[in-house]
Amino acid sequence: MRGIVIGLVVLGAVVLPAQRRRAGQASGLSLPEEAVAEGRKVYNQTCTVCHGVDGTLGDRGPALAGNRRYLRSTDEELLEAIRDGIPGTLMPPAGLSEEVVRKVVTYIRSLRVTAYDAPVKGDVARGEKIFWEKGQCGQCHVIQGKGGLVGPDLSNAGAQRTMSFLREALTKEKPRPPRGYQPVRVVTAQGQSVTGILKNEDSFSLQLLEANQKLRMFDRAELREVVYDAKSPMPSDYDKKLAPQELEDLLAFLSRQAVTRVRRQQLGDPQP
Ligand code: HEC
Ligand code: HEC
Numbered sequence: 703m704r705g706i707v708i709g710l711v712v713l714g715a716v717v718l719p720a721q722r723r724r725a726g727q728a729s730g731l732s733l734p735e736e737a738v739a740e741g742r743k744v745y746n747q748t749c750t751v752c753h754g755v756d757g758t759l760g761d762r763g764p765a766l767a768g769n770r771r772y773l774r775s776t777d778e779e780l781l782e783a784i785r786d787g788i789p790g791t792l793m794p795p796a797g798l799s800e801e802v803v804r805k806v807v808t809y810i811r812s813l814r815v816t817a818y819d820a821p822v823k824g825d826v827a828r829g830e831k832i833f834w835e836k837g838q839c840g841q842c843h844v845i846q847g848k849g850g851l852v853g854p855d856l857s858n859a860g861a862q863r864t865m866s867f868l869r870e871a872l873t874k875e876k877p878r879p880p881r882g883y884q885p886v887r888v889v890t891a892q893g894q895s896v897t898g899i900l901k902n903e904d905s906f907s908l909q910l911l912e913a914n915q916k917l918r919m920f921d922r923a924e925l926r927e928v929v930y931d932a933k934s935p936m937p938s939d940y941d942k943k944l945a946p947q948e949l950e951d952l953l954a955f956l957s958r959q960a961v962t963r964v965r966r967q968q969l970g971d972p973q974p
Contacts, residue, residue: 733812735821741809744802752792762792767813767866780807817868817957818860824947829955832948839952842935845959851915852899852935853883861960868956872940872949879934886910888920889927896920899935 746755752763774783785803787795796803812820833839842852859868879885886900888908896918898910908920908928922928941949 733808733815733821737805737808738812738821740802741805741807741812744798744806745809748796748798749806766810767864777804777807777811780810813866814864816861817863817865817953818960820865820957822865822950822954822957824950824952824954826951826954826958828948829951829953832944832952833955836948837940837944837952846961851911852913856956857959858961859959860957865953865957868953871936871938872952873938875938876934876936878932883934883936885931885933885935887927887929887931888925890920891924891926893926900930 745753749763753766774780781800781803783793784796784806785798785800787793796806798806833845839856840849842850844851844855845857847857863871882899882901884900885897886908887895887897888910889895896910896912898912898918900908901911901917902909906922908922908925909917910920911917937943940952944952
């Protein structure tokens with residue numbers, strides 16, 4: 703009995719800060735914003751020719767931000783690569799003071815941290831309201847068990863994605879719908895037309911999710927027509943549908959969605 707009580711007290715102590723963080727604005731890592739800004743300025747003057755604007759698209763060098771594995775990930779490894787260059791490659795020594803290189807490292811960090819750990823400008827509570835009301839995001843997305851199934855579950859978006867990924871998801875059209883989210887229309891042998899999201903297919907069958915959340919399975923041999931739509935159902939014009947501050951609020955709310963963090967803390971994992 704005593705053990706259970708102590709266990710609950712400990713659990714409460716660990717869970718509370720996590721919940722406070724999910725509800726409030728304080729972020730886990732909070733990089734010094736000034737260093738990030740200065741590092742960004744230096745980066746844009748000297749590194750974009752090879753690594754692209756905001757480190758997103760490498761032209762002659764690799765992208766420094768985004769969802770990939772990096773060869774160098776610690777601050778010291780980054781510092782060394784930038785200060786000394788990488789021998790035998792195109793990567794030159796920066797020719798900058800160590801103090802300035804440190805700021806550039808901080809900036810690169812800010813590009814890589816997940817949204818949960820990045821500084822946010824918006825208001826989380828207002829963003830939550832926009833998510834369910836004006837933005838109508840809940841028609842297609844689930845958060846914490848509530849919402850529609852057309853799009854991916856966003857309950858862990860802040861812990862999985864970077865800030866720039868989330869921003870782009872809302873404002874940039876993808877060249878093609880990602881796997882599992884392609885709209886498709888089929889016409890059955892009886893002439894019935896059914897539209898939905900393609901969830902699975904092989905040479906013999908095809909599974910699609912209808913707007914009413916029903917999963918339908920079709921035998922390919924019995925279909926008259928299958929038409930693939932090249933456009934994702936995810937609207938990409940929220941920078942026009944929402945005011946700039948509303949978009950920031952919405953992003954702040956998305957950045958707080960982090961179930962794995964909370965669960966890990968509930969299990970007593972000290973890692974933030
Ligand atoms: C002339 C082109 C060029 C310029 C300018 C340049 N880089 Fe690079 N950089 C590269 C190349 C190429 C690589 C990949 C080297 C390799 O193959 O390991 C690289 C690698 C890196 C890496 C390691 C990436 C990883 O995944 O390990 C970092 C960090 C980096 N550059 C930062 C910078 C910064 C910061 C600047 C500006 C101060 C800069 N680079 C300027 C070409 C360039
Ligand atoms: C008509 C349905 C629909 C609506 C409305 C919608 N989405 Fe989406 N969303 C999708 C689909 C489908 C995807 C997956 C395909 C893609 O990424 O293009 C997606 C992808 C996303 C992603 C990327 C998720 C990831 O990790 O890959 C984010 C973030 C997102 N939506 C947020 C939102 C927000 C916020 C709103 C409201 C402002 C919203 N969506 C409104 C259907 C929708």
